[in-house]
Amino acid sequence: MTQTPYSQILDSLMTAVIVLNDDLSIQHMNISAEMTLGVSGSKVIGKPIEVLFSPHDGTPQSLADALRENTNFTKRKATWKLHHQKSLTVDYSVTPNAESGNVVIEVQPLDRLLRISREEAMISSQETSRNLVRSMAHEIKNPLGGIRGAAQLLSRELNNEDLEEYTRIIIDETDRLRDLVDRMLGPHKVSQREEMNIHETLEHVMSVLRAETNGSIKLARDYDPSIPDIEADKAQLIQATLNIARNAMQALTENKDEHKPPPAITFTTRIQRRYTIGRKYHPLVVKASITDNGPGIAPDLIEDIFFPMITGRAEGTGLGLAIAQNLISQHNGLIECDSVKGRTEFILYLPLENQHA
Known part of the structure; x- marks a missing residue:
């Protein structure tokens, strides 16, 4: 990406900022804008603004009108249809500068708030x-x-x-x-923190599942090997991850259907930049996902599954996910869940900076 005198300042902002040339080609995108729009800035520099949007989105035309008329404007709760067909609800402000021929777009994603x-x-x-x-x-x-x-x-x-x-x-x-x-x-022991790699935990959990399922469930991995070590209690992370993985395993084994694809659980790791957990902002967090292709979680349960005694299984106690969330929260992290029929994903967010309880 072309560096400007203000690139470092823009990249430090949590607000997404896009700078356009007078022909509405992209001059600069800060890191927050890359994360918001799901693109790599280095790949779109010099390209028209249309590359960021679906052909059906009218935002590029609005920007062209603003530059031509040299007028500032702000739109609230606008729905952007992006290049990868995902929708994003945002507040955004456009500030054109006729003298320099630039247009500055400041974007605040409401989905994040x-x-x-x-x-x-x-x-x-x-x-x-x-x-x-x-x-x-x-x-x-x-x-x-x-x-x-x-x-x-x-x-x-x-x-x-x-x-x-x-x-x-x-x-x-x-x-x-x-x-x-x-x-x-919950756990009575004081956390024993040590430098460890998140993949050690996931591999241990996979080996336990492999032994318990005797190969009846396909276990797959999609790791980012560049993720650095985190400071964590290994036993607690294993317990939290195993509780989630066992739930996935039980959902798959208790709901067998010949017409479904073979049961599978996928473990995925990525780095998430500029993520806020509760009120605390973290420059980098580890994002570890456990995804199964089971029947999904009932919509009337999805909002409450992390509370004790809430379960969708006849044999369940409703404590596994509550304990998992408690253990991850002790690491200043968070677990989220997204579920539809045929795909349930539990996502663990763990800050990369050292966090002492």
């Missing part, structure tokens, strides 16, 4: 839910110990094997409830 607001609300709701569940779990756990102890004492006083069977049931069921409560409370 809506996503940030949605994530903030989700993180806040999940934190409230976790606190409530922890309080309830502690209240449940205390009497369970008393019930178990009383059952043990009672079993010692009984000489009838049939009656002792009842006390064994009480003890076993109490232990089962205690284990469930422990899972609701």
Whole structure:
């Protein structure tokens, strides 16, 4: 990309900025604009602005009119149809300069702002839910110990094997409830952070799935090998990733259909630039995706799947995803889900800069 005296300043902005020549060819795009429009600036420099848009989008003509009339204008909640046919909702301002023959376009994607607001609300709701569940779990756990102890004492006083069977049931069921409560409370150990590569975690999870499915599910990988190490608790990342992957595996094995394509799970990694998680901005994050071609998640569940006790499976406890989200949030990250019939994708976002809990 051609460097201008202001290139470094423009590239540091979170606002997407596009600079056009007087013939509406692209002179410069900052990094935010590349990310917003899904193009590499070096490949479009010198090309007409139309290359960024679908032929059916009228934005290039609006820019030509602005340059001809030398008038500034701003459009709110405009829908851009981009070159790859994706739609983008934006606020954008156009500032032409007749003397220099340039047009500066400042773009604020509203999809991103809506996503940030949605994530903030989700993180806040999940934190409230976790606190409530922890309080309830502690209240449940205390009497369970008393019930178990009383059952043990009672079993010692009984000489009838049939009656002792009842006390064994009480003890076993109490232990089962205690284990469930422990899972609701989440991990008790302090995070042990170390430098590690995200692919180590994914490869470990794949090996576990391979053993559990005995080859009945195709496991594929699409990695970016250039991703640097992150500082994380390896055991916690494995647990979070395994919870998600097992959900995908169970969705595929419990919904077999001869007419569907062979069941498959794909693990993908990429670098995401300039990403905001909650209110915190991160220059670089690791984006790790787990995608399956199963039946998808019911639309009425998709917004609540990360809350405890929410599940679409008859045998599910509804704790796996809640625990996974909790573990990733301890790494200042986030898990998102996008699901339609035939494709469900869980995306883990983990900041690359060192994050100490």
